[in-house]
Amino acid sequence: MMEVLTSESGSPVVRWQGLSLASTRQPEKEAQEWVKKAAPLLSSVPHIIVLGLGCGYHVFELIRQFPQKSIYVFEVNRELIQFCQSHFSLQMADVNIIEIRSLSELSMSARAQRALSQPYSVLEHWPSLQPQRSFYKELSALLKGRDPTVFRDYLELRPGRKDLFDERLMLEDLLNSETSLQLLSVKDLERWLHPDRKNSKTGGLIQVLRELVK
Amino acid sequence: MKILVVNLLRLGDVVMSTPVFRGLREKYPKAQIHFLGNKEVRPLEPLIVGVDRFHYFDRNQLQHSLADAEAPLFQALECLESWLRGLSAENFDQIVNLSQTRLSGLLVSQIRSKKRTGLHFDSDGRPHFESSWFQFLNDHIAHGGSEIFHYADIFQFGAGLNSGLRGFELKETDAGRQESETLLGEGESPICLQAYSSDEKKDWSEANWIQTAKEMQVLDSKVSFRILGAPAEREKVENLVTSLRQHGVRASAAICTLAGAYSLLKRSRLLISVDTSIKHMASAAGVPIVELALGPADERKTGAYSENAVILKPKIACQPCSHFSPCRKASHECGEALSPSLVSLVSHHLSAKNWNALRLIAREYSREAQILKAGFASDFWMALPLETSLRRWAFEALLNRAAWKLYLQNSHKKLVGEYGSESLRLKGTIPWIFPELDTKTRLLEIRRIEDDLNEMDQRLRAISQTLRSFARNNHDDERLAHLSEKIQDWVESNAEEVSSLQMLELSRKIQVGVIPDLKALRDLEIHMRGYIDRQDIKLKLIRSIKTNAMERV
Numbered sequence: 001m002m003e004v005l006t007s008e009s010g011s012p013v014v015r016w017q018g019l020s021l022a023s024t025r026q027p028e029k030e031a032q033e034w035v036k037k038a039a040p041l042l043s044s045v046p047h048i049i050v051l052g053l054g055c056g057y058h059v060f061e062l063i064r065q066f067p068q069k070s071i072y073v074f075e076v077n078r079e080l081i082q083f084c085q086s087h088f089s090l091q092m093a094d095v096n097i098i099e100i101r102s103l104s105e106l107s108m109s110a111r112a113q114r115a116l117s118q119p120y121s122v123l124e125h126w127p128s129l130q131p132q133r134s135f136y137k138e139l140s141a142l143l144k145g146r147d148p149t150v151f152r153d154y155l156e157l158r159p160g161r162k163d164l165f166d167e168r169l170m171l172e173d174l175l176n177s178e179t180s181l182q183l184l185s186v187k188d189l190e191r192w193l194h195p196d197r198k199n200s201k202t203g204g205l206i207q208v209l210r211e212l213v214k
Numbered sequence: 215m216k217i218l219v220v221n222l223l224r225l226g227d228v229v230m231s232t233p234v235f236r237g238l239r240e241k242y243p244k245a246q247i248h249f250l251g252n253k254e255v256r257p258l259e260p261l262i263v264g265v266d267r268f269h270y271f272d273r274n275q276l277q278h279s280l281a282d283a284e285a286p287l288f289q290a291l292e293c294l295e296s297w298l299r300g301l302s303a304e305n306f307d308q309i310v311n312l313s314q315t316r317l318s319g320l321l322v323s324q325i326r327s328k329k330r331t332g333l334h335f336d337s338d339g340r341p342h343f344e345s346s347w348f349q350f351l352n353d354h355i356a357h358g359g360s361e362i363f364h365y366a367d368i369f370q371f372g373a374g375l376n377s378g379l380r381g382f383e384l385k386e387t388d389a390g391r392q393e394s395e396t397l398l399g400e401g402e403s404p405i406c407l408q409a410y411s412s413d414e415k416k417d418w419s420e421a422n423w424i425q426t427a428k429e430m431q432v433l434d435s436k437v438s439f440r441i442l443g444a445p446a447e448r449e450k451v452e453n454l455v456t457s458l459r460q461h462g463v464r465a466s467a468a469i470c471t472l473a474g475a476y477s478l479l480k481r482s483r484l485l486i487s488v489d490t491s492i493k494h495m496a497s498a499a500g501v502p503i504v505e506l507a508l509g510p511a512d513e514r515k516t517g518a519y520s521e522n523a524v525i526l527k528p529k530i531a532c533q534p535c536s537h538f539s540p541c542r543k544a545s546h547e548c549g550e551a552l553s554p555s556l557v558s559l560v561s562h563h564l565s566a567k568n569w570n571a572l573r574l575i576a577r578e579y580s581r582e583a584q585i586l587k588a589g590f591a592s593d594f595w596m597a598l599p600l601e602t603s604l605r606r607w608a609f610e611a612l613l614n615r616a617a618w619k620l621y622l623q624n625s626h627k628k629l630v631g632e633y634g635s636e637s638l639r640l641k642g643t644i645p646w647i648f649p650e651l652d653t654k655t656r657l658l659e660i661r662r663i664e665d666d667l668n669e670m671d672q673r674l675r676a677i678s679q680t681l682r683s684f685a686r687n688n689h690d691d692e693r694l695a696h697l698s699e700k701i702q703d704w705v706e707s708n709a710e711e712v713s714s715l716q717m718l719e720l721s722r723k724i725q726v727g728v729i730p731d732l733k734a735l736r737d738l739e740i741h742m743r744g745y746i747d748r749q750d751i752k753l754k755l756i757r758s759i760k761t762n763a764m765e766r767v
Contacts, residue, residue: 118296120286121285121286189291
């Protein structure tokens with residue numbers, strides 16, 4: 001059940017199933033701290049994907065500090081989306097809120113695809129994720145693609161990338177217990193690159209990246 | 215026309231690239247010149263002259279993205295892809311890659327351009343240079359060759375700018391001027407000290423700096439000091455200033471931006487510096503420089519590129535050491551070998567442009583350090599010893615360098631080489647190198663050099679001939695012994711030549727009865743041919759100098 005409280009600073013704060021989705025004291029200040037922590041991850045990417053809309057304070061702070069970036073918020077709870085839209089209608093105009101209830105919707109939603117069409121960072125707003133923690137965990141892993149168990153699904157989400165890699169090599173490695181326990185890196189991408197694609201543009205870029213981590 | 219100059223190294227390397235910007239601007243007045251550097255060199259941008267657009271490579275961000283488990287797997291790839299797409303959209307006519315690192319070569323290969331000069335790779339991963347100068351930088355210098363041109367010269371020659379370019383160029387900014395005014399008293403022209411570098415091995419001890427400043431104050435009671443430092447070095451610099459003041463030295467800290475530092479240098483009477491980018495900025499500012507070449511500082515590659523500089527090089531066998539490994543000595547021997555009294559005397563007399571006094575100091579302190587005068591001896595920069603006993607060595611070094619230059623420009627393959635103009639330039643250095651000799655004695659000295667060259671030429675041709683026939687015919691013990699003897703002989707008289715180690719190894723193998731493979735022999739034969747070509751160029755140059763000098767006599 002959703003209830004709306006008033007924080008000590010006088011701003012509305014949502015409590016969902018007994019869990020407060022932002023600080024009940026100073027939600028704006030809490031949002032500033034959250035953005036400050038996330039800022040180093042954001043300078044190079046044009047798209048920011050935020051998991052969890054919560055009460056929206058962290059999203060507004062992101063817009064304020066990164067007006068040039070396109071911000072996409074993935075949220076499960078329709079009621080929460082409606083609440084934010086009615087309470088903060090003006091600010092919400094600058095945000096792309098995407099309602100998502102299952103992982104398969106990612107590849108079907110045109111808006112979600114647009115979010116993934118440019119280099120992006122994924123930010124998790126922990127207070128907002130609490131009611132659906134396990135779903136958001138899976139969503140985050142899929143959007144990051146570093147977990148070997150979701151890598152093939154990650155590739156499905158990235159148009160044009162799948163053909164670059166050698167399916168057989170990839171499967172061999174992914175089934176290998178050692179690889180399956182480690183997070184994936186550019187070394188794996190280099191290893192799995194299809195022999196015919198070694199001299200491609202992407203092959204060249206992967207070489208540049210490998211040079212950076214030598 | 216659109217040209218992209220790439221230098222993905224540090225601040226000092228970008229300052230060393232400034233003659234290339236100016237040269238390209240003069241050669242192609244209507245061209246649009248772009249520059250690509252690491253993001254960290256952005257503070258230099260307001261000072262750069264002749265560049266229309268700047269692009270920056272954010273290496274740290276990409277590395278962070280690659281290493282951060284929270285960043286999406288393709289994030290770095292996609293960021294790089296998008297950044298390169300933007301650069302390729304510029305449709306460059308030419309890219310000149312001045313930084314010969316593998317990373318820069320790989321990056322340059324990904325940017326669309328009609329022509330590329332400097333390291334780049336083809337789709338099969340093979341390296342290309344499109345310039346004998348950049349090839350030389352890669353093959354010769356990287357493998358420890360002894361004939362080393364200053365990087366700034368290689369940048370210019372490699373970019374196809376063959377003559378008339380000297381000195382770095384930066385411009386003052388209003389902000390820098392204002393900043394320097396806040397650091398200076400009315401009409402004050404201080405001596406700047408750059409005491410700290412990015413590598414501790416290049417630094418000199420604080421006790422030495424204090425003693426030097428004290429002694430300089432004795433030599434000139436009116437002198438004042440500014441200790442330069444970036445904002446990140448504030449604490450170290452302020453501590454040094456406190457210590458200097460405790461010893462009665464008039465010193466204050468100059469914590470400033472690069473623009474501020476440049477304006478301050480322009481108003482200073484001297485800079486005493488370890489190997490840093492500030493030293494290169496001082497070259498552009500035209501301020502006299504005393505450079506302390508310590509640790510990995512190799513003055514041949516990155517010395518003070520100015521005609522008004524003296525380099526102090528301690529006589530310690532391991533200097534210059536490697537940039538990448540820590541000092542293996544129990545103490546910082548090269549720093550300890552340079553005495554504050556030498557540094558203060560040299561600084562005092564350079565400030566007064568008293569070269570006779572500097573020559574005397576060079577003789578007095580010859581056991582402690584080499585005192586090198588930087589300058590544009592011929593068509594390239596070189597630092598030559600002020601010590602009289604090394605005069606002949608200095609002339610031979612110049613001759614050797616001139617031969618390399620003509621060789622890299624393929625003069626020996628042209629019907630008419632540029633021996634005349636190069637020999638005239640060399641001849642112009644003779645009075646400076648042998649100031650105490652009269653014209654006839656100088657001519658005798660040159661004849662002696664010619665005789666030695668002729669003798670070496672004959673020996674080389676004999677080895678080369680044996681090597682060639684050996685590589686083409688069957689081996690037998692007698693021929694092997696003969697070849698080994700000749701190689702040994704050559705190695706002994708050319709200890710510094712780049713392939714000597716190769717030759718020595720080959721000779722040892724032959725002595726123990728191992729028959730060298732054909733490829734090794736052919737590689738050596740090619741190398742010997744290059745060496746003989748350079749000997750030939752040297753002989754032509756010396757004959758030309760001699761003819762010219764004899765006409766005078």
